[in-house]
Structures are given as structure tokens and as C-alpha cells.
Amino acid sequence: MNILVCVKQVPDTAEIHMDPSTNTLVRTGVPSIVNPFDKNALEAAVRLREQHGGSVTTITMGPLQATQALRECYALGADRMVLLTDRRFGGADTYATSYVLAQAAKALGPFDLILCGKQAIDGDTAQVGPMIAEHLHLPQLTYACEISIEDTTVQVVQECDNDHICLRAQLPAVLTVTKSINEPRLPNVMRRLQANRTEPDTFTADDLPGLDFSCIGLSGSPTKVRKTFIPVHEKQTHIIDGTIPADAVSVLFSLLDTAKISLTAR
Template identity: 55%
Template sequence: MEIVVCVKQVPDTAEIKVDPETNTLIRQGVPSIVNPFDKNAVEAALQLKEKHDGKITVISMGPPQAKDALKECLAMGADEAILISDRAFGGADTLATSYTLASAIKKLGKVDLVICGKQAIDGDTAQVGPEIAEHLGIPQVTYVSKVEADGNILRVEREHEEGYEVLEISMPALLTVVKSINEPRYPTVKGTMKANRKEIPVWTVNDLEVDAAKLGLKGSPTQVRKIFVPPSRTQGEVIQAETAREAVGLLIQKLTEAKIV
């Protein structure tokens, strides 16, 4: 089984701050991590490989430092990694990103399954995975919480607000997975050493058969006009009283005056 996993290196959202003057994200000094949902995607691929053999290739589009994210995936057990990096890809929205990733997947040749995390924590659009499937012309299932393979057929559970759907699709196909699908394994010392020795190829715009008008900022119909921090809400009043009975009385009085009760 030939599996491709798309991963993204993202800023740790726990550390992100917004510049109050420019309303832009402050990225300096913010640590980068592998998108958590993409780790679930890598783990799902590894479990399928352990049952059905095959090869796992992880790909990422980003700056040169995204190699660190790819090496972490190699340390987990992926076989190959490819970085797609070029100034021509800069400023890409989800449509341009998915087009570029799909072009790279086509270059790989025969691929049975593409797995993505359900969304990236720095954008939360959940659009790139489904758009890749559309560019490739293959079926897709999103929000997958369980997957099993039987020959050329995938049997998956799809998580949604009211429960689960059980679906069967034939490969080649694309899945986006949710956090509940598995618990990603930790990279081993041996795997980390092997990943650090491995040379990760970098594909530029010249390595892909693409339409330049569909890349980067030029190929991005979505534009961010403004980023801002919502104003802080006023904190509620703390009622001070000598006894609990008095506090309750004051609370009822204030609720009555506010016409809440």
C-alpha cells in the first residue's frame, strides 16, 4: 500500500500573541511544532502499514525549517519525506496550497491513500485535505475516527455531531482524521538517529508540472484583511457579605434589579 501523509509545521498556538498595533501575529521566538492532527494522520498510516505492508511518504509545503517536522515524522516510522519549498509558493491560501500538494502527489506516481489531519491549528479551515482530493479526482472521507483496509476497499467510521457514519470507499482515496482515531507514538531514539542521517529532497516550482498562475499569492482568491484580538469581557461582580445567607440575599436583590429573575 502506497500511502502519502500531508503534514504542516505550525506555530505552537499556546505561545502565539498578536501585535496590538499592527494586528498581526508575532512569530518571532514562537516555537514550531508538527500540526497535532497530522501526527494522528502519520500514526494512522503507520498502523495500516503494519497490517498491510507498504510505504509511507510524508510531504510538507513550507520554508526550509519545515524539514524539522518531516524528520519527526521519519523518526516515528515514515519511510520517505519530501519538502516542497519555493518563494513562488509564498502567501498561498488553502486553494493554492492544495493545488501545489496535489501536484507533488501526482509526481510521486501510484498512490493508494492520502491521509491528512482534519485541520491545521493555525488556520482551522479544514479545507486543504478535501481540496487535494478534488484536484486529484479521488473520493474523500473527512473526520475519520477509525479506518480498516480490506484489499482495495477502505471501511471507515466518520465522526460528526450526532454520532458516527460507517462508510466504504475504494482506493485511491483521501482521508482526513480526527484526534480520537489514535494516540500518536513517540519517536524512538533509533528512529531519531536514522531520521537525522536521512537527506530530505526539496522540490521547487521547477520540479512540478504546475500552472504558475495557481501558485502562491497569485493563485489565492482568499485574502486576510485584518487580524485582531476580541476585546476582553468585563468580569462579573463578586458579592461580599459576612454570611452565606446575606450573600444570597444580595444576589437575589441584584438579579431582581437587573430583571433577570
């Protein structure tokens, strides 16, 4: 079972704050971490390798500094580190990012599974995993909280808002995983020290065969950010006269309807 795990280096949101004058994230001095959901994906991949054999390749697109994220993944059990780094990749949105990752998967593969975290904690788009599947014309099973392999198929339990759905697909497939799928193991010191003495396999745009340069980087990104802002949370207090309870409940329900708040049991 050969598995590719896509990871992203993100700013540690616990340490981040907004600059109120510019409405942008202050990233200076903020430590970078491996996107937590990607760690769940890596742990799932390592467990599958432990059950079925094979290897786990971890891949990221980013500047040289992203090597740190790959080394962390190596300490957590990945067999191979791949860094996609090129100035021409810079400014990519989810479409351009997923395109490059998909092309790299083709060049490095074949893989039986491609695993991603359900989303990155900085952008929260949850688009890259599904887009990789589309670029590669592979089945996609998203929000997996359980994974099992049977012969040439993969079965997952998909975590939904109110219930769970069992899904099955033919391998190879692309999966995105949720936090509840596992608790990532603690890193191994010996592997971490080995990682610090190992360089990742590095690929530039020129190293990926058949890459369409019009689909990468800022120019290949259809997303245009018009504005970023901090949502304003307004707090209003309504005091309902409770002299006649039935009337008070009626007033409460009409206020909830006006505010479009549903009380349907979840």
C-alpha cells in the first residue's frame, strides 16, 4: 500500500492575531506548525502501512522553510519527504495548489491512496483534497473518521453534521480525514534527528513532466481576494415579559424565527 500524504505548513493559530489597522494576520514571529488535520492524515497513513505494508510519502508545496514541516512528518513515521518549491508556485490558490500536487502525485506515483487533512487551519477552505481528486480523475471520500482497506477497495465512515455515512470506493482514491479519526502519535527523537540530517527530495516546476505553466502560481489562480475583514459580532438583549408564560414562549419563538434560528433537534 503506497500512500501519499499532502501536508501544509501553517502559522500556529494559537499564537496569531489580527492587525486591526490593516485587517490582516500578523505573521511576524509566529511559529509555523504542521496543519493539525494533516497530522491526522499522516497518522492514518502510518497505521495503514503498519497493517498492510508499503510506504508513506509526505509532500508539501512551499518555500524551503517548509522542510521543517516535512521533517516533523518524518519523525512521525513518514518514509519519504518531498518538497515542491519554486518561485513560480508562489501565490497559488487552492486550484493552483491542488493542480501542482496532483501533477507531483502522477510523477511520483503510482499511489494507492492520497490522504489529506479535511482542511487547513489558516484558510479553512477544505478544497485542496477534493480538487486533487478531480485533477487526477480519482474517487474522493471526504471527512473520513474511519478507514479500512479490503482487497482493492477502500471503505470509510464519513463524519457528517448529524450522522455518519459509510462510503466505499475503488483504489486508488483520494481521502480527506477529520480530527476524530485518530490521535497522532508522539514524534520519535531518533527519527527527528535523522530527519535533520536528511534533505527532502525537491522538485521545481521544471521537474514535473507535462506541467501546464498557465495553471500554477498566482497567474494560475482563479481566486481573487477582494477584501479581508474581521466579522462584527453584535450582541443584542431582548427581555421578554414572562408574566404569562405561554405568551412569553410565543414571543420567544417569533424572535427566533425573525433571527432565522432553527430549534430543530440535531
